[in-house]
Structure formats: C-alpha cells, structure tokens
Amino acid sequence: MKTIVTFLVTLAFTICSLSAQEKTMKYEASKKHPFGQYNPEAPKQLQDYKELIGIAKCESVNRKPDQSWAKPIKMTWKWKYIMNGKAVQDETLKEDGGHSGSIRQFSKDSLRWNVHYYSSRGVSSTLPVWNGNKSKDGKIVLYRKQNAPNGTEGFYRLTFYDISKEGYKWVGEWVDTTEKIVFPTWKISCIKED
Template identity: 60%
Template sequence: MKTNYLLLALSIPLFSLAQYDYEPSPENPFGAPNPEAPKELLDYAPLIGECDCKSQSRKQDQTWAEPIPMKWRFKYIMNGMAIQDETLKADGRHSGSIRQFIADSTKWYVHYYSAAAPTPTLGTWKGGKTKEGAIVLYKDQKAPNGTEGYSRLTFSNINEKGFKWIGEWVDTTESVAFPFWKIDCTNGKRE
C-alpha cells in the first residue's frame, strides 16, 4: 500500500508539469501558443515579446502631450490559450489587457485594466485581423457631445521590429475619426 501512495505522489508533479507546457518559463519567458488554441491566437504572434515604445496621448486642451517612454510586453497565458499584455510607462500610468479569441463569435475579446484608476469593471473591445494584416478592435462609445460611435483600437505596421498602435473615437460610419492615444513600438523587440 505504501508503494502505491509513493508512486501516486511521484506521478502527480510529472502530470501537473505536463499540463502547463505552454506557460512562460525560463526557457520560454513569453510562453508559447497551445496547438489546441484557435489558429487566430497567432494573430498576435509577431507582438509576443517586449518592445521599447513611445506613448503619446491628448492633453486636456486636446493638443498632444510629449511622448512618454514605455515598455509593452506580450505573453501567452492560460497555458497558451490566450494572451496578456502590459504597458510599463515612465509616468507610472501602467495598464494591461487579457486577449481571448472566442471561436463561436470569430472575434477577439480584449479586456482592459489600468493602474491610473481602479478598474471595477473591465472595458471590453472586440474585433479581429483585417486582410491587410492590421488588428482592429471596437467598443461602443459616445462622443462627449452624445454622438453615437466607437472607441477603435488598431495595431498596424506589424513586423519583426515592432508595430504601431492608435486609439481613436470614430462615428458609426467610421468617416469621422478623432485619435486620442498613439503608441510607436518600432524600436526593436526582444523575444
């Protein structure tokens, strides 16, 4: 009987480790995509790693503030079934997202949180990859004057050196766009 317990005790750690093969590890610090995840998980594959970026947002008077140095880190989470990112900004206004692709809706769902203010309910954007290779996400959002529209977030110019990102308010026809935040991450990437 003692032998059976010993064998069981020894097999539990091996079984436990095998089920987390795609989590970040010393050998793979940003994790790996799980082969059982939806193929769309690879939409973010070029962003996995860490980029040195410049973050720039609008001031109260609607002019652009000076760019702020920022690190943007993307990694696989949930054993390679989703993606988490975090921004570490020199001004201390850090933020992050959890990104999951829901196959039934064929869309990405991105849940955003920030250190700048408590986040009791996460804002959620949804969208996907375009034919041109950009990733575009939307969330319903009225303009300050009450006009119906969306908060649109776009990753573009994605390549081995980095990417660009822009946050904009757009009207429902997307013919009017007002950028409120932009990030340039084309200074190179560490994987």
C-alpha cells in the same frame, strides 16, 4: 524498512505528479519559453499576436485637454501567452507611473476577439471590453461603443498596425458609426527587444 518504502512511494508519487503537471501545463511560461507558447488546441487566431509576444520598448503620446499632443512617454510593453497557451495577456509599464494591461481571448462562438482592459489609474468593478478581429491587411482592429463629447454615436477604435518581428504601432481613435470621421487621441510606437 517501512520508512524506506514509504519514502520511495512518496517520491514516486511526487515524480509522477510533476510529470503529469508538466504535460498539462506545457504551454505556460518557463525558463525555455519565458512568454509561454501558443497551444495548438487554442483557436488559430491567437497567433494574430505572435509577432507582439515578448518585450518592446515604446513611446506613448496622448492628446492634452487643449487637443494638442503631449510629450511622448517611454513605456515597456510585455506580451505573453497565458492559460496554458489559450489566451494572450499584455502589460504596459509607463515611465509616468501609469500602468495597464489586457486579457485577450478569442471567442469561437462570435468569431471575434474579446479584450478586457484594466489600469492602475482607476480600479473598476467591471472591466471595459473591446471586440474585433485581424483584417486582411494584417491590422488588428478592436472597437468599443463610445459617444463623442457632443453626443454623436460612435466607437473608440484601437488598431495595431505595421506589425513585424522588429516592432509595431498602435493608435486609439474615436470614429463615428460610418468611420468617416476619425479623431486619434493616443498613439504608441514600439521596437521589439525579445
């Protein structure tokens, strides 16, 4: 009898524990929501990325050392909500074996995105960070200070644009501090799958 009581108490505790975990982590990825969900307690700006959440098939093209454009590389770009729906993570899987990703958090204090980037091409002890916001015209624009090879002060600017349920485009470009000089170095075009 004592064994049955112990079993029933353990079973009840396990069920209550799983139920509590389900409630506290209900925005995490699941069978029903494989890319997680937006948590309504998170900053509303997390929804800036809602059209990108899921999987897209893309083509990525970079400039070669001679400044001409290289051949496009096929790429998969995966997006999901993380940290129980309070941040966004993306991951790129490129046909050439170069993979990368970002953790995207919106700061209520600075009212801007902080995007931490990492790559399989090099392991860094400090992740580079881009900051920015969604513009009134629907673009997501992020900046990181970076001087041009000749020493001119400026930024490396990342822009998501033409964002829709069907897909999106992205461009990485060096800009001077006035943003009058613009030099694109990387372009990506994506079509959504999920």
